[in-house]
Amino acid sequence: MDDMKTLLEVLSEINDEIDFETETGLIEQGWIDSLDLMRIIAALNVAFDIRITTGDIEPENFNSAEAMLALVRQHREEA
Amino acid sequence: MSILSLDFLVFFAAVLIVYYIFPLKIRWVALLAASLVFVALSGWQSAAHLSIVALTVWAGGLGLQALRGVRMRKLLLTLLLMLDLGAMMLIKYQPVFSDWFGFSVWEMGVPLGLSYFTFQSVGYLIDVYRGKVQAQHNPLRVWLFAGYFPQLSQGPISTWKELGHQLLEGHRFEPEQFVSGFQLLLWGYFKKLVIADRLAATTSALLTENNALPGWFVLGGVVLFAIRLYMDFSGGMDVVRGLSRMLGIELPENFRRPFFSRSVAEYWRRWHITLGAWFRSYLLYPLTTSSASLALSKGASKALGKRVGLALPSALATFLVFVFIGIWHTANENALVFGAYFGAVMATSMLLDPVWKAMRRRLKLPRGGWMTVVRLVRTWLLILLAQFFAFTNSAAQGFSLLRQSFSTWDFSAFSEKMTSVMPLLEWGIAGAGLLVALVVDLLCERKKDMDARFLNAGILVRWPLLLMLLLSILVFGIYGSGYDAQAFLYTQF
Secondary structure: OHHHHHHHHHHHHHOOOOOOOOOOOOOOOOOOOHHHHHHHHHHHHHHHOOOOOHHHOOHHHHOOHHHHHHHHHHHHHHO | OOOOOHHHHHHHHHHHHHHHHOOHHHHHHHHHHHHHHHHHHOOHHHHHHHHHHHHHHHHHHHHHHHOOOHHHHHHHHHHHHHHHHHHHHHHHOHHHHHHHHOOOOOOOOOOOOHHHHHHHHHHHHHHHHOOOOOOOOOHHHHHHHHHOHHHHOOOOOOOHHHHHHHHHHOOOOOHHHHHHHHHHHHHHHHHHHHHHHHHHHHHHHHHHOOOOOOHHHHHHHHHHHHHHHHHHHHHHHHHHHHHHHHOOOOOOOOOOOHHHOOOHHHHHHHOOHHHHHHHHHHHHHHHHOOHHHHHHHHHHHHHHOHHHHHHHHHHHHHHHHHHHHHHHHOOOHHHHHHHHHHHHHHHHHHHOHHHHHHHHHHOOOOOOOHHHHHHHHHHHHHHHHHHOOOOOOOHHHHHHHHHHHHOOOOOOOHHHHHHHHOOHHHHHHHHHHHHHHHHHHHHHHHOOOHHHHHHHOOHHHHHHHHHHHHHHHHHHOOOOHHHOOOOOHHHHO
16 A cells, blocks of 8 residues: 555656546546656655556556556565 | 659559559569669669668668677667768768868769658667667668668658558558559648648749848748748659559658647657757667766756756757758758757757746646647747748758848838739738648647548539649649759758
8 A cells, every 4th residue: 555655646646636646547538648748757766666668558557646656566576 | 863753653553553452462672673663763773772781781670689698789770870871971961071071072962852761771670789670681671671762862760660561561452452552642732732832932032132131021921931841842752652552551640730830849749859869769768778868867956956967968968960861951050040949949848947937837828729820929929930940941041031030121112022922922922822721731630630621521522622622723823844843941951
């Protein structure tokens, strides 16, 4: 649960006008564009000490906070 | 063979007949044959280059899929990209190399659609490498993907996922889709032949005049150049997508009314969309997810704080990508200024984003309303500034025109100046054409599915309008000698 809290904090620092907690179509509904996405990736990398790769950049990995958390955890397990 | 020529229309009519006569399963063979003929007609070099690229990419794709070792795969991909992109650069920048060495190193005609099939084939290789698409076993299918004839004049740049299956699966004749494609085709011809080619006179007036020009004349000319480029390129795209739709194949959109953008970032999401998407997937994202980028974000967030530190690597990468987009157009100083300028605007706005957000909150600025107008105007000005370097022959000329646009705004010779560019009647036709285009764009901006709505409108609405469109193309279109119109501006890239 703590991870989720950290994640939401990180995301709200990037854009506090989006409801990251409930939105499930962040990419597909156009809430975040490629510029936001790049900042989100940099922020997740630093906050969770992981390295997201180009192959991870798929809408389904960034459409919701839930999906991003799953991606973070997957990278942590690999490390 | 230009897609605006009468020869092409005869060729395309023949393609349509053959395509829809062929059995469904092998309709892709008809497309392949048509593309081969189309490419061969534009010279043996085009056919040879495209075939070598297609064969290399086909074999390379299979190799990438078969290899298991990470290092070997990386090595093979690097080699393939160097071959594919290297060949494009050697041909495209041949005049620059000749300049450097003082003599012509090699002489080769530029193959038709060089940039477009190169980018598309590079995309295919990287997608196979990333495991996002299956490598094709049949080389002819790869050839068709690279050389599908409608996209060779100026794109769009499709991915295998978007286009591959559409080319191969074979499409039944759907009257509605066919008519919709024809409509788009007509609309494209209208934009290109009635508006863009008529406005060409205004650009040459700016470039050939040696005396000092009044400021309003320069600024007006640059605005008209921006509009002309949009009409030329997006008109061409409508023709290409219309042709393709008549074959049952939907090509991706390249323009979404970019002049309604409220920021430069939005403008680049709506202008030359497939080029932007290509650079994003295959250059920007790899750069921003690289280990160097990760190290930079960690270091910079410690040194400069999170807000700037986290944005810095993406801002730098974005700057670099725009420089590449600039010099992709042509290798000259103008292209460099154009790319570096847009890169700098984008990078600055990314780095200053938190400041801008805080300011908006403090001043309680609204998101819509009058702020929308301010943002629209600001975006227009930022885009216009870049145009000074898009049509001039040197950076010095660009800066000189820019200075002149701020100089004397003397309206005394208004009518002489205007009629020296083209007769009043021509101005009237251009103005009327632009008004029609503006109304159509506004309607499309307001309602998402204008295309379908128009298709469903009653015969009494639709056919008279289409007939008027056709007649205005025939009567008011600008045709060169032998019924060949001016080449598309983007074919040269």
